[in-house]
Amino acid sequence: MNINDFRFWSGGALTQAQKTTRRLSHLKNFFQDKGAAEELIRSGDPVLYEVSEYEGGTGRGDLRVALTSLYPGKVGREYHMTKGHFHDPADFAELYLTFRGEGKLLLQSERGDLVVADMLPGNLVHIPGGMAHRTVNTGPEPLVFMGVYSAQAGHNYHVADETWFAKIVVEVDGQPVVMDNPHRAAPLH
Ligand code: S6P
Ligand code: ZN
Secondary structure, three states, X not given: OOHHHXXXXXXXXXXXXXXXXXXXXXXXXXXXXXXXXXXXXXXXXXXXXXXXXXXXXXXXOOEEEEEEEEOOOEEOOEEOEXXXXXXXXXXXXXXXXXXXXXXXXXXXXXXXXXXXXXXXOOOEEEEOOOEEEEEEEXXXXXXXXXXXXXXXXXXXXXXXXXXXXXXXXXXEOOEEEEEEOOOOOOOOO
């Protein structure tokens, strides 16, 4: 199953997706190994993920649905991941449902409190308001998941470099390991 296999019905009609493609060149500041990132960008600039967003109205109480396909691979020893963001306003929650693949969801507050959830087919994860969220694909297949959130939520990407999240997800002896981020900036208090 991939994101193009889904169809969104709203108001009795099929609705077109708004599509976004994220290549490594857009995310090079987020990975630890800048040399590995530059090399991969020079040799083709891989697509890391694609997102299809659907809107069921824009009013108070309306919902938006986003389907993401995060492709497998690594930059250095770090697995492919999304940029990560807070919602704007930050207190809007989200619900993730994984359809395919395997990965980790990092959830981190502005103070630096972090929890990790497993993304596996059938796992529903509640992302409370006030938690930045980043997805990491630790498996050999695309990680395909859906997020449902308020149509009035924007996205705040001030987590935009390799220093913000307290943990990184890397391959060690063929296995995914969640470890402390060696470039972590001092948390805000
Ligand atoms: C939207 C939801 C997802 C992400 C997508 C890409 O609130 O959390 O649709 O936008 O997975 O991640 P990012 O961090 O690049 O927006
Ligand atoms: Zn989100």
